Amino acid sequence: MNEERYCHSKISMAILGTGAWGSALSTLAAANGYHIKLWSRRSCQTLTEVVKDADIILSAVSMKGVRDIISQLQLVKISPKTILVTATKGLDPQTTCTPSQIWQKAFLKNPVVVLSGPNLSKEIQKGLPAATVVASKIDGVAEMVQLIFSSYRFRVYTNHDPLGVELGGTLKNVIAIAAGVCDGLELGTNAKAALVTRGLAEMVRVGVDWGAQQDTFYGLSGLGDLLATCNSPLSRNYQVGYQLASGKKLSEIIENLEGTAEGVNTTQVLVRRARVQKISIPIAEQVHRLLQAEISPQQALWELMQRDVKAEYE
Known part of the structure; x- marks a missing residue:
């Protein structure tokens, strides 16, 4: 990797997706003096x-737009030295792959970096302090991206487990829906703490089974993102759960959301794959049944509380 090519004054970045997240990242990089070009379908x-x-x-496009963007980019001659950064959180319905896995398969020679963390876009746009993680298996690549976004209000850490970083940001959206239900039903702090803790256990179980490192889930992109998303009304996934608990229908909730609640699609894909691989994810299973309108929020709670007694760690 030729580091001279990436010196501050020469770096050019294209950000695809001008939603809240893409716009926030653009603002951070531009404030550091980098040349940014933005693109959206409009x-x-x-x-x-x-x-x-x-x-x-x-x-920074939604999960449903990833394959379309990749198809378009494959028609463009991109240098194999171009760094591809994915800031999308979700699972592909067709293959159950993560965004970075899809990007890497399409562009085998390009370095791919995952960017994920407890990053509520509206807070970042207000200039409130936050932190995130950039991850790549290639030495030096994540560090380059780290320098672009790092500032006194946005602290960026590096990591060598892109799959774990990506799954942390993806799977926590499922637990955030459950957390919204918990608050919507006014179940209290004890219940919320138990839910989030056992939700993290499910995330770790899935992540390790899929090839990620366990320690990654106890960092910013796992536990950190989980805490932020499960406790903030700014989270669209939290809002889905909260409004389901108040009696609204999922279709009505989604129609009125500002942006995409990736946890809705992620839950379906996760449950389908976990059932095949026989991974225990009781919270995600109940979220799935709730989203499918098979059970009420109260019934989902009852079924979780009535599960067989067991040891905390197996």
Whole structure:
């Protein structure tokens, strides 16, 4: 990797997706003096024009838009030295793969970096302090991305477990829906603490089974993101659960959300894959049944509380 190519004054970044998250990341990089080009489906410039000669391409599109973006980029001649950064949280319904796995398969020669953490976009846009994680298996690549976004209000850490970092940010959305239900039913602090703790246990169980490192889930992109998302009304996934507990229908909730609640799709994909692999995820199972309108929030609670007694750690 030629580090001279990535010196501060020469770096050009294309950010794909101008929603709240993409816009927040753009603001952070621009404040550090980096040249940023933004693209969305409503842009005047074509995708080809925006990514031309970009040293870094960052994707902040929703999970459902990832494959379409990749298909378009495959028609563009991207240098194998271009760093691809994915800031999407979700699972692909077709393959159950994570975004970074899809990016890497499509661009085998390019370095891929995962960016994920407890990053509520509206707080970042207000300039409130936050931290995140950038992860790559290639030495030096995550460090380059780290420098682009790091500032006195946004602390960036590196990690060598991109799958774990990505799964932490993805799986916590399922638990955040359950947390919203918990608060919506006014079940109290004890119940919320138990739910989040056992939710983290499910995340670890899934992540390790899928090849991630256990320690990653106790960091910012796992526990940190879980705490933020399960405790903030700014979280769309939390809002889904909270409003389900108040009696609203899922279709009505989704229609009125500002943006995508990735946890709704993630729950379906996660449960399907976990059942095949026989991974125990009781909280996610109840969230899935709730989203499918098979049970009420109260019944989901009852079934979780009535499970067989067991040791905390197996």
